[in-house]
Amino acid sequence: MILxxxxxxxxxxxxxxxxxxxxxxxxxxxxxxxxxxxVSIFVAIVSLYLLWIVVDAFNLKITSAIMGRxxxxxxxxxxxxxxxxxxxxxMKMGGNSRIKSARNFFSNIFSHHENAAYGPxxxxxxxxxxxxxxxxxxxxxxxxxxxxLQQDDPLDDVIGTGDLIDxxxxxxxxxxxxxxxxxxxxxxxxxxxxxxxxxxxxxPNTSQTDIPAHYGMRHRAALGIGExxxxxxxxxxxxxxxxxxxxxNEIVAIDNINNLKQLLMSHDEQQD
Numbered sequence: 001m002i003l004x005x006x007x008x009x010x011x012x013x014x015x016x017x018x019x020x021x022x023x024x025x026x027x028x029x030x031x032x033x034x035x036x037x038x039v040s041i042f043v044a045i046v047s048l049y050l051l052w053i054v055v056d057a058f059n060l061k062i063t064s065a066i067m068g069r070x071x072x073x074x075x076x077x078x079x080x081x082x083x084x085x086x087x088x089x090x091m092k093m094g095g096n097s098r099i100k101s102a103r104n105f106f107s108n109i110f111s112h113h114e115n116a117a118y119g120p121x122x123x124x125x126x127x128x129x130x131x132x133x134x135x136x137x138x139x140x141x142x143x144x145x146x147x148x149l150q151q152d153d154p155l156d157d158v159i160g161t162g163d164l165i166d167x168x169x170x171x172x173x174x175x176x177x178x179x180x181x182x183x184x185x186x187x188x189x190x191x192x193x194x195x196x197x198x199x200x201x202x203x204p205n206t207s208q209t210d211i212p213a214h215y216g217m218r219h220r221a222a223l224g225i226g227e228x229x230x231x232x233x234x235x236x237x238x239x240x241x242x243x244x245x246x247x248x249n250e251i252v253a254i255d256n257i258n259n260l261k262q263l264l265m266s267h268d269e270q271q272d
Contacts, residue, residue, distance in 0.1 A: 123149075123194050127169040128264050131191070134174035135234060135243060136257040144185075144238030145178045146218045148203070149264075150192035153229035159190055162201030169196055178236075188221065188233075204228060208249070215251075222246035234260070 026046060052067040123131070131147070138145050148155070163184060167173060169191065177184045177199050187200035206223035215223075222233040226248045233246040243254040245263060254260045 123169065123191070123264065125265065127194050128261060130169050130171045131174065131234075132257050132261045132264075134171040135236060135260065137171070137175060138178060138236045139241040139243050139257075142238060142241040143175070143178050143180065143236065144218065145174075145234070145236040146188040146203070146221060147174075147234040148188050148190050148201070148225060149232040149234070150190060150197075151230040151232065153231070155190060155192070155229065155231070158188075158201050158203060158225065159198045162187055162190070162198040164198050165189075165196045167196045169194065188225075206249075219244070219246075219251060222251065223249060226250075232264075 048067065049071060052064065052071060055067060056064040135145065135147075137143075148158070165173075165177075173196065174189070176182060177189060177196075179185060184199040188203050189199045190197045190201055203221035204224040204227075205217075205220045206227060208223060211220065211223065216237075216239075218235050218237075222235055222244075223246065225231055226233060226246055231247075235244045235246060235251070236242075237244070243257070243260065244251050245254055245260060246252075254263075
């Protein structure tokens with residue numbers, strides 16, 4: 001038995017701290033799941049658990065036993081149902097600046113330079129110019145594009161879903177890849193370490209349900225990868241030619257290609 005009815009009347013400082021910690025845990029989990037379909041399921045599970053505590057406190061043995069078995073089995077169901085949210089939550093924890101610094105420290109110790117994972121997606125001024133020229137021309141021609149600029153978080157899983165390119169950044173190559181008859185145009189391009197690393201990569205879709213109706217699959221993919229990693233994503237709409245830049249759960253419209261160029265250059269300067 002977890003609690004008795006009399007236990008509710010004997011609160012100590014430890015009990016208060018315990019309640020506060022549980023409340024904070026529920027708050028942070030709820031905030032991590034906010035905007036996804038899992039919120040209603042999470043609320044239902046918490047409600048069932050609280051009801052089980054009350055039932056057990058009043059010593060309703062049969063009801064308590066049934067609910068206990070249901071919740072025991074429900075642990076496995078929670079892992080399956082909340083797999084995307086759990087993965088996103090752990091990714092956010094791993095993205096913490098202190099954890100990230102420790103991860104990079106150990107990566108540098110145990111990895112040789114030539115075999116190390118792709119590093120921050122820094123680009124030279126020439127590469128930024130080539131990229132922006134390609135984006136502008138694709139916008140004018142209404143050629144859809146989805147370009148991921150890797151930062152600190154590794155993208156090995158995403159890169160593995162596409163075709164390796166490992167080439168210098170050039171306007172002509174970018175435009176050829178996203179040309180509508182190209183076999184590589186469907187999917188995302190990954191840019192890292194001043195190179196086009198891969199093309200035709202599959203990105204995870206966002207689980208958010210409150211995104212604007214006019215956002216298409218490219219926008220959903222940009223939000224999805226932004227929820228799990230620290231990447232920047234450049235989007236070019238196939239319908240309107242509109243250029244957008246995504247970071248995290250935000251997508252902003254780029255009205256002038258020079259604005260995009262300045263954003264990319266200022267970011268690289270901040271990273272130096």
